[in-house]
Amino acid sequence: MTRSLFGGLYLLLFSVAGMLYGQDILTPEERQWLADQPVIRFAPAPNYPPVEFFNENNEYQGITADFIQIIDQQFDLGLKLEIVQFPDWTTVVAEGRARRVDMWGAAEKTAERSEYMQFTRPYIRLPAVIIVRSEFVGEGIEALEGKKVVGIQNYASYEHLQEKYPQLDTLAVPDIETGLRMVSYGAADAIVASNAAAIYYIEKNGLTNLKVVGESGFEWSLRFAVRDDWAPLLSIMQKGLDSITAQQKRDIYRYWINLDASNNRSSTKDYLFIAALVGLVAILLVLFSWALRKRARLKMQRLTQRIEEQKKIEKELKKLATTDALTGTYNRRAILEMAQIDYQKCLDEGLPFSVLMIDIDNFKQVNDQYGHEIGDRVIRAVVNVCRDILSAKNIGHIGRFGGEEFVILLPMIDQEEAYLVAEQLRECVEKESIQCAENALHFSTISVGLESLKHAETFDELLHNADLAMYQAKNAGRNRVAIWHESISG
Numbered sequence: 001m002t003r004s005l006f007g008g009l010y011l012l013l014f015s016v017a018g019m020l021y022g023q024d025i026l027t028p029e030e031r032q033w034l035a036d037q038p039v040i041r042f043a044p045a046p047n048y049p050p051v052e053f054f055n056e057n058n059e060y061q062g063i064t065a066d067f068i069q070i071i072d073q074q075f076d077l078g079l080k081l082e083i084v085q086f087p088d089w090t091t092v093v094a095e096g097r098a099r100r101v102d103m104w105g106a107a108e109k110t111a112e113r114s115e116y117m118q119f120t121r122p123y124i125r126l127p128a129v130i131i132v133r134s135e136f137v138g139e140g141i142e143a144l145e146g147k148k149v150v151g152i153q154n155y156a157s158y159e160h161l162q163e164k165y166p167q168l169d170t171l172a173v174p175d176i177e178t179g180l181r182m183v184s185y186g187a188a189d190a191i192v193a194s195n196a197a198a199i200y201y202i203e204k205n206g207l208t209n210l211k212v213v214g215e216s217g218f219e220w221s222l223r224f225a226v227r228d229d230w231a232p233l234l235s236i237m238q239k240g241l242d243s244i245t246a247q248q249k250r251d252i253y254r255y256w257i258n259l260d261a262s263n264n265r266s267s268t269k270d271y272l273f274i275a276a277l278v279g280l281v282a283i284l285l286v287l288f289s290w291a292l293r294k295r296a297r298l299k300m301q302r303l304t305q306r307i308e309e310q311k312k313i314e315k316e317l318k319k320l321a322t323t324d325a326l327t328g329t330y331n332r333r334a335i336l337e338m339a340q341i342d343y344q345k346c347l348d349e350g351l352p353f354s355v356l357m358i359d360i361d362n363f364k365q366v367n368d369q370y371g372h373e374i375g376d377r378v379i380r381a382v383v384n385v386c387r388d389i390l391s392a393k394n395i396g397h398i399g400r401f402g403g404e405e406f407v408i409l410l411p412m413i414d415q416e417e418a419y420l421v422a423e424q425l426r427e428c429v430e431k432e433s434i435q436c437a438e439n440a441l442h443f444s445t446i447s448v449g450l451e452s453l454k455h456a457e458t459f460d461e462l463l464h465n466a467d468l469a470m471y472q473a474k475n476a477g478r479n480r481v482a483i484w485h486e487s488i489s490g
């Protein structure tokens with residue numbers, strides 16, 4: 001449809017150009033000869049696309065058809081062509097020999113044909129290529145030895161093949177389409193045919209298992225041929241051909257050979273395939289990067305989770321390492337470490353610092369009387385009382401020093417205030433009742449030793465003094481607070 005429209009416009013343009021040009025390329029005698037001919041019987045090759053062929057509506061088409069139309073219309077020849085359609089080229093040749101056909105459109109000049117036809121100079125040159133099935137291994141005509149090679153009956157290319165390569169097992173077929181099918185289906189191994197025609201039929205029949213493995217060495221030089229007793233017609237056709245411009249020829253060749261519909265379809269298919277391939281690759285890349293991102297995200301999540309768990313474990317381990325299991329307060333190591341820091345800070349900044357050493361009185365009796373478990377409850381109760389008071393005042397830290405012995409650090413608390421704190425602790429513990437048996441309540445007491453920073457004593461010295469003071473409290477009758485002074489050590 002598009003091609004017809006293009007062809008129509010194209011020919012119309014050249015007709016107008018010819019008329020404007022206004023010069024007659026024919027002699028009066030040639031014009032007269034044309035006028036005298038009632039008809040010129042013209043027999044194209046019926047299946048020789050894109051050179052010449054009949055389409056599905058039996059319309060004559062192809063390169064040669066366009067050449068004829070241009071020659072006829074551009075120079076207003078009034079060629080009275082009667083286009084005759086024969087089933088194959090063999091018949092076309094036979095009819096020419098019998099003079100029932102006056103002109104051929106695209107024929108190779110051979111000695112035999114020259115006995116009854118005259119030829120113009122060639123206007124189409126087409127190489128004959130060797131076409132095989134995709135799985136064929138080898139290249140060039142030499143690779144065909146021992147293979148079944150088909151050619152088109154009465155085609156010069158076939159005659160060339162027989163003459164030049166007698167060692168080949170050749171077989172003639174009526175047309176290219178038949179030959180290509182035979183090769184494609186395995187009935188023959190190779191076909192020698194025009195590349196342009198082969199492409200046309202390969203596309204048309206979807207024979208995708210075929211490939212070209214080289215040139216045959218033969219090239220068609222296609223010419224118009226007229227019966228040898230019609231010299232004026234040969235001259236007319238040659239003049240017509242000679243008057244076609246190089247640009248017109250290029251346009252026709254490009255249209256039928258490079259830009260023909262089948263090639264376009266092929267390109268479109270290629271582009272679609274490439275586009276699909278690019279699309280597929282793009283989708284795969286997106287999926288791949290999505291999977292990578294997801295994997296990275298999961299990895300990051302797991303890593304964060306692991307770090308969190310690790311931190312939690314470390315925190316728990318640290319707590320375990322610094323906590324007394326029975327009372328939940330600081331253990332000896334933790335309270336001593338904390339003491340060093342608090343003490344140093346107060347010493348450096350000139351702040352007061354006090355330390356209390358606390359021991360539960362007569363605790364052995366509790367254990368002995370009520371059992372170890374009740375003893376534990378008593379220890380916990382005393383610690384809780386002390387801890388509640390410190391936390392209410394928002395001062396100090398308590399740590400278990402060993403057994404039923406505790407240390408309380410009181411940073412920024414001087415001796416006077418520390419004494420009041422120690423007294424409060426003692427009084428509260430004394431009032432705290434602990435149920436030891438069904439109807440027995442126990443009231444514990446504590447003895448407290450107090451020492452405060454005065455000069456530049458070390459913390460160990462302070463602690464030692466507080467301990468001495470605590471023993472002094474014990475010695476003085478228990479349930480009391482004793483402040484360290486020189487005489488204790490003495």
Ligand SMILES: Nc1nc2c(ncn2[C@@H]2O[C@H](COP(=O)(O)OP(=O)(O)OP(=O)(O)O)[C@@H](O)[C@H]2O)c(=O)[nH]1
Nearest residue numbers: 359360361362363364365367372373375376403404
């Ligand atoms: N239930 C229990 N008893 C403990 C624990 N640690 C130490 N004890 C006991 O505490 C008792 C301390 O006894 P002593 O050192 O004689 O002192 P005390 O009986 O409190 O007498 P004074 O300190 O002189 O008032 C011992 O019987 C230890 O076995 C503990 O964690 N739980």
